[in-house]
Amino acid sequence: xxxxxxxxxxILGLASAANSQTAPNKFGYFDLESVLGxxxxxxxxxxxxxxxxxxxxxxEYQESLTVLNYEDSVLKxxxxxxxxxxxxxxxxxxxxxxxKLQNWQQYSQQVLQAKQQExxxxxxxxxxxALQAVITxxxxxxxxxxxxxxxxxxxxxxxxxxxxxxxxxxxxxxGGQPDKPAxxxxxxxxxxx
Numbered sequence: 001x002x003x004x005x006x007x008x009x010x011i012l013g014l015a016s017a018a019n020s021q022t023a024p025n026k027f028g029y030f031d032l033e034s035v036l037g038x039x040x041x042x043x044x045x046x047x048x049x050x051x052x053x054x055x056x057x058x059x060e061y062q063e064s065l066t067v068l069n070y071e072d073s074v075l076k077x078x079x080x081x082x083x084x085x086x087x088x089x090x091x092x093x094x095x096x097x098x099x100k101l102q103n104w105q106q107y108s109q110q111v112l113q114a115k116q117q118e119x120x121x122x123x124x125x126x127x128x129x130a131l132q133a134v135i136t137x138x139x140x141x142x143x144x145x146x147x148x149x150x151x152x153x154x155x156x157x158x159x160x161x162x163x164x165x166x167x168x169x170x171x172x173x174x175g176g177q178p179d180k181p182a183x184x185x186x187x188x189x190x191x192x193x
Contacts, residue, residue, distance in 0.1 A: 026139055030158040031146040035127050036120075038168040045119045052115050057108050061101070068097045130165040134158055 036042050071094055079087060100107060135143055135158075143158060163170055 025141040027142050027144070028135070028138065028140045028156045028158045029144045029146045029149055029152050030131060030162070032124075032127065034146075034159045035162055035166070035168070036123060038163055038170070039123055039127075039166070042120075042123055045116065048119055049112055049116050053108070053112060057111060061104060061108075064097060064101055068094065068101060071097070126166060127162065130162045131158065133165060134161045 071090070075087070075090055075094065082090075131143075134140075138158075138161070140158075144152075146152070146157075146159075160170065
C-alpha cells in the first residue's frame with residue numbers, strides 16, 4: 001500500500017510539473033519616439049503648437065495684462081467709494097491676476113504641453129494599438145523602453161514590426177530600403193522604362 005501511495009504521489013507530481021511548465025519569458029524593447037518620427041503628419045504638430053502659442057497664449061497674456069492694469073487703476077480711483085467687502089473681493093481677484101501673470105512661464109508651459117498631448121493623441125493611440133497587437137502576436141512577456149537597456153539584440157526591437165503594422169516606411173538603419181534616385185532622362189528627355 002505504501003508503494004502504491006508513493007507511485008500515485010510521484011505520478012501526480014510529474015503531471016503537476018508538466019502542467020506548470022510554461023513558455024519561457026520573451027523580452028522586447030520599444031522606442032516610441034522612433035515610431036512617432038516615422039509617422040506622416042507628426043512633423044506638423046510643432047508648428048501647430050507654435051501657432052497656438054502665438055494666437056492663443058500670447059493674446060491671453062496681453063488681455064490679462066490689460067485687465068490687470070485697468071482694474072488696478074479703477075481700484076485706485078474707486079477705493080474710497082466702494083464698500084470694504086467689495087473692495088476686498090476685487091483686491092483678491094487682482095492678486096489672482098497678478099499671480100497668474102507672475103507665473104506665466106509655468107502656466108504657459110502647462111497649457112502648451114496639454115495642447116501638444118491633445119494633438120499627439122491620435123498618433124499615440126495608433127502606435128499603442130499596433131504595439132499591443134505586436135506584443136500579443138509575438139507573445140512577449142516583457143517590453144522595455146529602449147533607453148533603459150544597456151544592450152539588447154536587434155531581433156528584440158519592436159520598432160520594426162510596429163512600423164510595418166502601421167504601414168510606415170522604414171529608414172535604412174532600421175532595415176528599410178534606401179531611397180532610389182529618380183531615373184535619369186534618356187537623350188530624348190523621356191525617362192527610361
